[in-house]
Amino acid sequence: MGYLFGMYRKLSRSFGGAFTGKSLDFGGSVLRPEATGYGLIYFLQSMLTHQNESLSDKTVAVSGAGNVARHAAAKALEEGATVVTLSDSRGTVHAGKGLDEKHLEAVARIKADGGGLDRLADDFDDVDHYQGERPWRFDCEVALPCATENELDEDDARRLLDNGCRWLAEGANMPCTAAAVAVFQDSEVFYAPGKAANAGGVAVSGLEMSQNSRRESWSAGEVDRRLRDIMERIHRQCLEHGGDDTRPDYLTGASVAGFQRVARAMLGQGII
Numbered sequence: 574m575g576y577l578f579g580m581y582r583k584l585s586r587s588f589g590g591a592f593t594g595k596s597l598d599f600g601g602s603v604l605r606p607e608a609t610g611y612g613l614i615y616f617l618q619s620m621l622t623h624q625n626e627s628l629s630d631k632t633v634a635v636s637g638a639g640n641v642a643r644h645a646a647a648k649a650l651e652e653g654a655t656v657v658t659l660s661d662s663r664g665t666v667h668a669g670k671g672l673d674e675k676h677l678e679a680v681a682r683i684k685a686d687g688g689g690l691d692r693l694a695d696d697f698d699d700v701d702h703y704q705g706e707r708p709w710r711f712d713c714e715v716a717l718p719c720a721t722e723n724e725l726d727e728d729d730a731r732r733l734l735d736n737g738c739r740w741l742a743e744g745a746n747m748p749c750t751a752a753a754v755a756v757f758q759d760s761e762v763f764y765a766p767g768k769a770a771n772a773g774g775v776a777v778s779g780l781e782m783s784q785n786s787r788r789e790s791w792s793a794g795e796v797d798r799r800l801r802d803i804m805e806r807i808h809r810q811c812l813e814h815g816g817d818d819t820r821p822d823y824l825t826g827a828s829v830a831g832f833q834r835v836a837r838a839m840l841g842q843g844i845i
């Protein structure tokens with residue numbers, strides 16, 4: 574991002590504030606790396622609170638081992654959940670008793686080295702590696718697909734239902750296939766689409782632009798407070814349009830809320 578930002582300024586001779594995810598050395602925001610994963614957990618907590626449930630007693634399966642997955646797992650741990658899986662393009666690691674901070678630190682080191690998660694199982698006796706497998710075969714109450722598009726298909730969705738999954742929130746962009754989404758929507762699972770649940774990244778990019786405009790650098794506490802507020806507001810908007818009852822339809826809620834916001838802006842500015 575730094576190189577892109579530098580070249581953009583050099584060639585355009587202007588700074589329109591369009592580049593986010595910058596280094597803290599030249600206008601970046603604290604917590605931008607963490608934002609999508611943390612925001613996902615804040616959204617999930619709103620879903621659970623709406624059902625009088627808590628994250629602290631839940632078993633959570635996370636896919637991916639990158640930016641979104643690692644920060645979602647770290648925040649879930651901080652909130653007391655048991656995180657049993659991570660995955661990468663080669664396979665899945667499972668820890669029956671749950672992963673902890675030292676596992677996550679080791680994953681960050683392994684990934685920085687370009688290694689695979691099999692190395693985590695080599696280094697820790699309480700972790701098993703399943704080559705070529707996805708996390709969705711393991712028991713969990715909450716599933717957080719945070720790796721890549723189409724990583725969870727119809728068979729995976731049915732397996733998750735059979736294994737006790739009740740909440741699914743997308744950290745990646747469109748990780749569930751359309752057929753998998755149809756399975757969840759037709760079941761008892763509360764399904765939160767990425768357009769709502771993973772908005773924490775773009776939200777903190779927005780906060781980065783606000784800080785740039787005001788020539789300010791906010792503290793981590795300030796950015797985190799605003800991120801939590803934004804995710805709770807997005808959750809309320811989903812309820813407003815998806816049925817504020819015991820079984821809200823988050824897919825409809827997020828889609829209608831997003832569509833109406835864009836439509837109102839276009840009408841208000843005379844574009845349509």
Ligand SMILES: NC(=O)C1=CN([C@@H]2O[C@H](COP(=O)(O)OP(=O)(O)OC[C@H]3O[C@@H](n4cnc5c(N)ncnc54)[C@H](OP(=O)(O)O)[C@@H]3O)[C@@H](O)[C@H]2O)C=CC1
Nearest residue numbers: 609637638639640641661662719720721744745746771774
């Ligand atoms: N970063 C952000 O702020 C945001 C990201 N997103 C979306 O979230 C997703 C993840 O982003 P991010 O964490 O930043 O990306 P990273 O590149 O940091 O991590 C991606 C992870 O997914 C794994 N992966 C890639 N392909 C596959 C596959 N076919 N099967 C299983 N695992 C796979 C990678 O494995 P390996 O380590 O082997 O390469 C890696 O662990 C993307 O869809 C992204 O668009 C959405 C909103 C914001």
Ligand SMILES: O=C(O)CCC(=O)C(=O)O
Nearest residue numbers: 593594746774775778779
């Ligand atoms: O940082 C942003 O503004 C967008 C991030 C995002 O949505 C993504 O990486 O998919």
